[in-house]
Each structure stands twice: as structure tokens, then as C-alpha cells.
Amino acid sequence: MISIREVAKLAGVSPSTVSRVINNTANVDEEKKKRVLKVIEETDFKPNQVARSLFKKSSSIIGLILPNTNNPFFTEIIKYIEDEAYKQNYKILISYSDNNPKKEKENLDMLISMNADGIILLTSNENIKNEIKNISIPVVIIDRSLNDDNDLTQIVCDHYKGAKLATKHLVECGCKNIVNMKGPMEFSSARLRYKGYVDICQEMNLDIKTIDCDYDYESGIKSTKELLEKYPEVDGIVASNDIVAIAAYKVLDNKGIDVPEEIMIIGFDNISFASVFTPEITTIEQPMEKMGRKAVNSIVDFKKNNSTGESHIFDVKLIQRQTTFLKEDI
Amino acid sequence: MISIREVAKLAGVSPSTVSRVINNTANVDEEKKKRVLKVIEETDFKPNQVARSLFKKSSSIIGLILPNTNNPFFTEIIKYIEDEAYKQNYKILISYSDNNPKKEKENLDMLISMNADGIILLTSNENIKNEIKNISIPVVIIDRSLNDDNDLTQIVCDHYKGAKLATKHLVECGCKNIVNMKGPMEFSSARLRYKGYVDICQEMNLDIKTIDCDYDYESGIKSTKELLEKYPEVDGIVASNDIVAIAAYKVLDNKGIDVPEEIMIIGFDNISFASVFTPEITTIEQPMEKMGRKAVNSIVDFKKNNSTGESHIFDVKLIQRQTTFLKEDI
DNA sequence: CTGAAAGCGCTTACAG
């Protein structure tokens, strides 16, 4: 690799001048500028980002820490984050925490020691708050929020409203025995969705019926089987998310139970498979693209204005498809 | 951020000694070692990776350049690559080329200027070969191969055999009019799969019937519609991959055509959604996990032995599910 | 075993 020093020598100027040309950071005599540019062209010189990063204490890297890849929501949001980062001239470094606080801390430390310019974190680990407060670079919490006694930047959708919409939709479709497959209570998203379900049930005078479930397919399969044992009267399922809704469908279908005729299902997230699956899954849409882009921009803005971005709660939307229908319609 | 210099001061030793303790790179007096470790503990000192990287010309970063996120195969292989990288103490930096040679080159340059230790590249751009040859860090080509007149490290599955297995399977299931939805001919994977299909057709004295298709869902929808116009007699489809197989199913299902009774479908890849979809998709399995891990290890090995890893062609396997069946069985 | 020195490849005050 050729260095700025050699370029300078070849162009007959000092390294400082080459640096000024590259970065357009000061006026340089046109003649010299041309010579430098010519040498750069000829030698295919690329400034070493590591050296620049060491000096600048900024690497143009945004770290993205996700729990795992079990939930398509996690993998889908990556593309929007990467795309926005690319537009803003940042790179994305991905790592997974496996919901393991130790690994999460390791990833955080690694990113800091790499001079990352910011971190987008999807977590449910409340203890991480203390870590984050002492971090010098901006950290944006996405999807799941942490109890906010301070000024963390949190980007989430309105899980509570979403669950209310979902439950209300099943009620309107004529369901009387609605079961909520509730996600892990350590996740704020799951707590809020559960609360939304409960509040509508109380409003409508319906019994509250729940089954614990994780956010992944395997767990969805297992929990749906339990659900059928525990609540044989079920006629509507508010699944913890889309991949669980799909799992629920598979179990019901295998048992010869008709969806939506006998049991209706509604998911959450609107992952792309939700509309690809047969039947297409009725769900609550999270504006993943907006959320992903906003997360990146919070960090970019921080770099520009040195101000912590504000938290945002994004609106959600019911998307009706084939796993629910208005019984009155027939 | 506290630096090695301050740690040294607090421990009453020189920065060199602190470095030796951190890296275990030379014997250090037990007493001093303890003092250093104690200060590190107390100050929560983390060595700056950027400075280390500048000196070492190695960043423990492996770049992963993918075309896009349209094909679940691309997103699924990420997790195996990240997992193996994590085990080997490397980090993964992801970027997308959008099948755009310019963007691909930019990503390559960026990774080099970041002192990346290696690059895993999924591409079909034959011209990139010349770039790669001049690169000082190892580049591993994955999934799609480039015409190999030199010693590129290529990690692929046996696309040719896979397509033969797929086509033969449909023949065995009793299909007489098998259409191949062939992928873009600039992709070696598509060329090889096409060849496999053709060879079996000739062997079995079947007409060759093809429709052009990309590797994504939207294209699968469009191409399947064309397919039905062009070949109304079709009774078997060798789809270009799983997501296209799913798209084909959707189109047939919407038209009231029974799968597999009237038309059988076989995919390629065995993405996780293939077994989740209803009906479950018969497909050819690529050993994604093995391929991903191998790609990472090629780079890790290069760092250790300075020897270019060898190319590998991984075996494939037929996985029969619900979109095909032996007609004789009934 | 250990410290001072040099250097990795940049950037930016500083002085002219």
C-alpha cells in the first residue's frame, strides 16, 4: 500500500498538502493540486482509514448489536440500517449478543475500542443502561425500550396500540375466546403488547387467556400446542409476532383446524414473509424502514450537532389479510 | 478514554511493559504484572483497537460483501459467517453491492483501507477478478464462482449436481413436461443449474422448456405467469431457488392449480422458510452453515499460514417435502 | 526483565 508520504514525494509537495487536497480542507495552489491529483490517480492511492481514524477518533463505523437471527424482524431491519448508513457514508458492523449480557458488554467494548461513531442496540437487558450512560459515543436503543429515567435515545413502534388494534380486530371479526401468545416479559415490546391485549379484553368483557411464548418459530410451535390443550375453546389468537403466527398456523393446519374459519390468527411486525406465506398473515405493521433509517440518522445527527437525538415512538397499522375475516361478511 | 500511557503511570511501569502484560508477549516480573493488572481492572482500561490496527496492519475485521437482501439465502448465510467469525475473534463488516461493479469496488477499497484481514465476496462480476488479484488481503468467493484461470479461493456448492438431482426427482415423480425457471446466466450458479437440468432432459429424452427468472420473489411471480402462458402443459417446475419456488406456488395456488397434484415444484437452497412454508417446499439443500464457516476459516488460516485456502465444492442433497410426490405411491 | 525510541499513516495547529 502506498502512503501519503510517497504521494507527496512523487508530486513534489509535502504530506500536509496532499492531505489538504484529499480532504479539501484548505485552499491549495491549483498547479500543485493538479499534480497531487494526478499522482493519486496514477498510483491508485487510497488514504488509510485506520490512521485517519486514530487521529480523528472516529471511524465512520456504526455498530449494530442484535440478539440473534431467530426473528426475521432482526434480519429485515438490517437492510434499512445498512442502506441508510451507506447513504450517509457510514459502515455497519454487525454483532450478536444472544441475549447474553456478557456478550453484549463485549460487543459494546469492542465497538468503543474501534472508535465506532455510534451504536444501534436491540436489547432487553435493563442493566445495560448503566453501561450506556458512561459511553462517550451515542447509543440508540431500537425496538425494545428500557425503563427510561434518563435521556436514552429510543426508537420503538407503538407496541401497545398495535396490540390493542390486533385484539380489537379479532373482536370485530367475531372472536369470543381470544388467546394471547405473550412474549417474554423482560422485553418491553412484549409487556406493552400484553397490556394492549388485556386492556381491550377488559373493555370488551372478555376473559384473559394467555400462553407464554418466545419470539421465534420453534417456541411458536411448542406454545401453540400448549394453547390448544389449555384453551380448547379458542377461536382467535393474538400471536407474539409474525413468525409465531406462522408457527401457530402450521400447528392448527396439521391438526386439521381451519384458519380463519375455526380459529383466526393475527401476527405482529409485518415481516416480508407475512405476505408471502399461504395463507397471508393478518398483522400489525411496524414501520421498520422508517425506524431503521431514523436510528442511523440519530447517530449521524449526533456527530453533526452533538445533540442526543430524541426518542421516537412510531405509529403502527393493521394489515388485514387471509388469517382473519369479518364473520358477518358471509 | 484512558490510554496505555496513563495505565503505565498509575502502575509505575513503562507503556511497553503494560503492552507486554496485555498481550502476554514477553515475561514480565510477577510483581509488576500484578500492579498493571490491578490498574487495568480499576480503570476499566481497554486497549484502543485502532491504534493497534495501525501498527499491526490488521484489524480483526472480515468484510462480507453481498449483492443485496432480496434472496433469503444471502441473509441466512450471514449468521453462520458471523458466528464462526466471533468464535475466531473476528468481526464482520457487512456491505451490499447491489450487483453494481462500482459499488463493489468501493466496498473492496473501503475494506482494504480499513486494514480488513480478509473479504468474503458473493458476486457474479467477472471483472472483479483483476481487482482481486492485486489485493494484498485474502478474498474468498462464495456461492458463485468466477472463471478460474488463477488461484482464487472459491467456496460453492455443487449446483450442477443439485439441478440434476432436482430434475431427476421430478422425472421419477412422473412429470413429463418439466420447465426450468433459469436464473440469470451471468451467475455461475444459474449456468450450472441450467446445465444440470438440460443434461437430465437429454438423458431422459424430454423437451427443454425454460423461462428466464431472477433469484427473488417478485421475479418469481412474474416469471411463473409467463411460464403458464408459454407452457400450459407444464406438470413440473424446477425453480431457480426456494424463494422463486414459493412465488411459483403462490401463482399456481391463486389460479386454483393444485400443487403437487397438477404441477410439482422443486426449489434450491433449503432456506429455513422452505420448511416453514405451507406446503413445505421440496428442495436441494446447500450446506450453508459449512460453507459460511469454511469461508471464515479460509481467511483465518491465511492469516496463520499465509497460504491461500483451497477452493471447495460442497455436496448437495435432495430434501423431499410437500410440493412433490411419487405418483406411483397412490 | 524493562524502558526509551521509533514508527504505523494520517491530520492539524503553528509559523512563516
Added chain:
DNA sequence: CTGAAAGCGCTTACAG
């Protein structure tokens, strides 16, 4: 407008 110098935070010959 421009060059010499210092420094970003490490690591490793080198000399003792």
C-alpha cells in the same frame, strides 16, 4: 498558500 512538527495510542526491535 505551505511545510515541519507534533501527536492520535498502540507495538516492537534495540540496548541494557
